[in-house]
Amino acid sequence: MFTKEELAEFLFPEIHETLEDLEKRYPRRQLKEGAYVTRFAPSPTGFLHTGSLFTALIAYRFAKQSDGVYFFRLEDTDQKREIAGTGLDLVKQLKNFGIVSDEGYFGDHEEGNYAPYVQSKRADIYKVVIKELIKRGRAYPCFCTKEEMEEMRAKQEAKKEIPGYYGEYAKCRNLTPEQAKQYIEEGKPYVIRFRSEGNHLNHIRVHDEIRGDMDLTENDQDIVIYKSDGLPTYHFAHLVDDHFMGTNLVTRGEEWISSLAIHIELFKTMGWQAPKYAHLPVIMVTDKESGNRRKLSKRKDPEAAVSFFLEQGYPKDGVLKYLMTIANSNFEAWLLENPKSDISSFKLSFEKFSLDGALFDMPKLDNISKEVLGNMDKKTFTDQAYEWAKEYSEELTSFIERDRAHFEEIINIERDQEKPRKDYNKFSDVCDKIRFFFPDKYDALLSSPLPFNEFISHDVIKEVLQDFVASLDLEHQDETSWFESMKVLGLRHNFCDDRKVYKKDPTSYNGWYADCISIVRIALCASTQSPKMFDVLRILGKEEIQRRVEKVISLL
């Protein structure tokens, strides 16, 4: 008689290693009490998703704050969906955000004692475990065809039974090792299924670090663990990899809750201790058509791709801080207290996680980013702006490269103070706001008519500008004295210096002094808006101011 043991040998004659060998090769990690071993384990199917960044950040922080280990594992068991090169991209993007693995797959090489960290290179490891499972009668080859599966499903639906491969529907369960061998020799394609001993009528209580105890129905599905292409499915790879790699905290999206029972049964069957699980809320968005919430979708939502934020020039720290806001409800209060601290000094906790998925809130990201950008010193700001510009903005690159000190002076306006100026959400906002400082750009702006107040005559404008240049004395003026001199100048041209007086009788004046300063602003900045005029004047310098005024007058 042909036995299970012989079938296992027949199926995997090339596998000589045993479970014990693997345990020896991948010894338990020696870490201090409470240290978490976490991982980020994406599939190389595209660029980094915002939800993945979130998951990776959480895993990374939990490992770091507990003096544990964070590693990167590439889950490339689905060769059909794989997009070449994206594994490296993922690593790079994460690195961009400061999330660097202690061990694992690095895109071009691997590091660590638990290698390989790429699942397609671990085929033999999975086979050792499967071989063992077959010997024990807890796994078996299944020859059911796609058609048979569809037929079975139709039957189940008609009878309103739970769909799937289980119990009496699990036909191939009853195949003798002999028959299985025969089918294989006939060349029938097959997969290997796990033989479940569960009953869906039973409930199991499983602890989740974030959600507490959850009542799940026991798994009774004979899930596929080994695909016809020789690679494992996610469920099985999770079991084997996280066991041998010593993961003790699995952080993943809440969509995995529904297969948790499978994983629990798998670990129990092997007699291995299951890791702790923390199922994270998923980032949501409001669907424009239905008005309902749904998961961020790469196809429909630009903000689903991390590259979107990078392209827009959001400061990385802003994105990270926003994500932390979603993760822990007490993070915002902490941020308010420590506006300049790094997120690494905040301690993430399971208790402060929200249980339902947050709506992605762009205005909030803008606000946090604005705060981050405002709190940077000029050097850091310029460094990061330059790094961004080199990739995404020729214009900004040129602004910085022409004269870095000059650029720093511009973006430093109202920066070194208790409540810094906050007018950029992201680096792509910078050019529009500072363009007028550069003579050539300013000249180009003059091709459109200047937005002077239409109630003030060109003659008055001309007189004010001439007087302004004539009386300008930057070397001996400070902001206050300049401002006072502008009031006096206004008076000379019939601009009232008292708002109340002016309001009572506006027709007797050309305007009040704000209107007078506005003439200067528009002439020099080609815009009705600018930072404090005196700062602008200082940076422009007398010569350039003169040039601009002459040019504007000639155009009037």
Place this chain on the structure above:
RNA sequence: GGCCCCAUCGACAAGUGGCUUAAGUCACAGCCCUCUCAAGGCUGGAUUCACGGGUUCGAAUCCCGUUGGGGUCACCA
């Protein structure tokens, strides 16, 4: 549809049976400050915690049901 998860202002949320006539942040509106803008300051918005029952002297907080939303039911992860 079965199973599972979730449910406090437009959004993120505090709240773990009496301290809540329900914090704070973002957004929004108004006012103030102001050379414009960006900031900053102040004020406003849930007569009530999806709804209905219970438990209790007392519930946003505990229990049950209903409703709503989400997830999942692959040789995808």
